[in-house]
Amino acid sequence: MTDGKLLEPLRDSPLPPSGVDLHRAVRDGRRRIRHRRIATAATAGLAVVALVATAPTLLDRGDRPAPPPVAAVPTATGTPTPAAPLPDRAPAAFDPARQYADLGWLPAGLTDRTVVTRSTQLTLYAAAPQPGGEGMRLMLRMVPRGSDIALADDDNFVRPAGSAGTSGLTAAEPVAGRPAWWNPVAVVGRGAALRWQYAPGAWAEVGLINVPAGTDPQALVRRIALDIRYAVDRPIPVPVAFRALPSTLKPMSYQVTTRPGGGWDARLAYGTGKRTKYGDWPLTVQLMPRTSEKGDGSVLADPDSTIDGHPARRRTSGDGGASLQVYNVQGLYVEITANDEATLRALGGDLDGLFRGTTFRPRISDWR
Structure with a gap:
């Protein structure tokens, strides 16, 4: 295993009181690997640093092709930078959107x-x-x-x-x-x-x-x-606009990466302020540019159904939820997951309506 880890939203809710939750262990392991590899499958991705008091932690680069070298970085001993004004008061909470x-x-x-x-x-x-x-x-x-x-x-x-x-x-x-x-x-x-x-x-x-x-x-x-x-x-520009998202599901966490040449990936999470019992936000939406209409033989399985002419894959998820994967939607891979039964009910019992009520924006210049 590399020295990296995915910068996915971590679980800040307590573990279940029992000793080992096998369902959660398997679920978390699969999700961690899946999110890391999905986000790097289409383009050369970002390796980011979590630099804190002990040592740096980098995102796993996986099997991505190496990008070209960049120019040498200048020193900081040239023209001094004037200090930007500091605020007199910080917000009590950030708006995730x-x-x-x-x-x-x-x-x-x-x-x-x-x-x-x-x-x-x-x-x-x-x-x-x-x-x-x-x-x-x-x-x-x-x-x-x-x-x-x-x-x-x-x-x-x-x-x-x-x-x-x-x-x-x-x-x-x-x-x-x-x-x-x-x-x-x-x-x-x-x-x-x-x-x-x-x-x-x-x-x-x-x-x-x-x-x-x-x-x-x-x-x-x-x-x-x-x-x-x-x-x-x-506002943080995002590649989707939802027309059928219940008003009770508010933005909880955004993770958006952009790269030169139009490369990007996004993971958006929505909820009511509380995570599910397995530590997820109630609704997660992951997108990235990917035109293939098949899986990758590893993390992404092949589609087994369709939705509006797009190859798709439907599965149940933990705690009564469901997941919908759709391939080559205007050149995008889209994965929508309701992580519990209550969220799935709020969405009408399946994820088809949310998908059909979503506007996708593959080009960064169209995000808003």
Whole structure:
């Protein structure tokens, strides 16, 4: 197994009280492998870094062809970047359908971008594709007011305010006058991680690995941190529009990756605020460009039915839910899953109506 893991929404609900839930173990393992490989099956994907207090964690590159090398990254010792204004107040929760903050200045070559949202956290990734996955990679982690960022290696990094502490951190020069610390990050390659209080009671962290030789990682990270843009509050463009989605199912988590040349993949989750007993959001929709009307002989099985002339595959899922996979829908692979019986009932007992009531937008330029 590689040193990577999928940046899928993790399960923050407690495990069932019994010792080992075999159904959940099998389900989680299959889903983790499936989501990782589906997202990388069609195009060369993004390898992103989860850079925290111990070591970096990268997305598995699987069998993807290596992208071409990118240009050398400039150092951060040239023109200084003025600090972007920091907000006086952070939101108590993020809107998963909107992007609260954005990256400003970045070194050349960080072309692959991913945004991952929840009400409790926001993560932005940027990566420079390189053969062997050794290009520079960046992650910005943010939490709303009243939360802290874990010092452990955990994608679900939200902690109660004040619980993370500063033990082991090194004091850094303030960011726009706000307290800041360097994380004691042990990295494979060259890197650094800086965290700061971007608003009273709210924290952000920038981590960077594989910084080119001859460049000061801390200087580069600090320059990036000084140019973060706050309160941009813009909708996250997505490749679908639902006309038949019940009003009770609200956005819970978005994960959208875009790449140069039009490559992308998206995973959208909806619900009522609570996860199912197996830790899923009630409704998940995954899409990626893929024109094949067959499976891949591995994770994606061959279709066994049709819907409106498209090859399809229907299956039941855990806890009374169902899954609909549709192949080559305007050049897209689409997978819709109701993860429990209540959600499936709310959708009319099957997923056909939701699929037929959805507008698909294969081109990024058409997203909104």
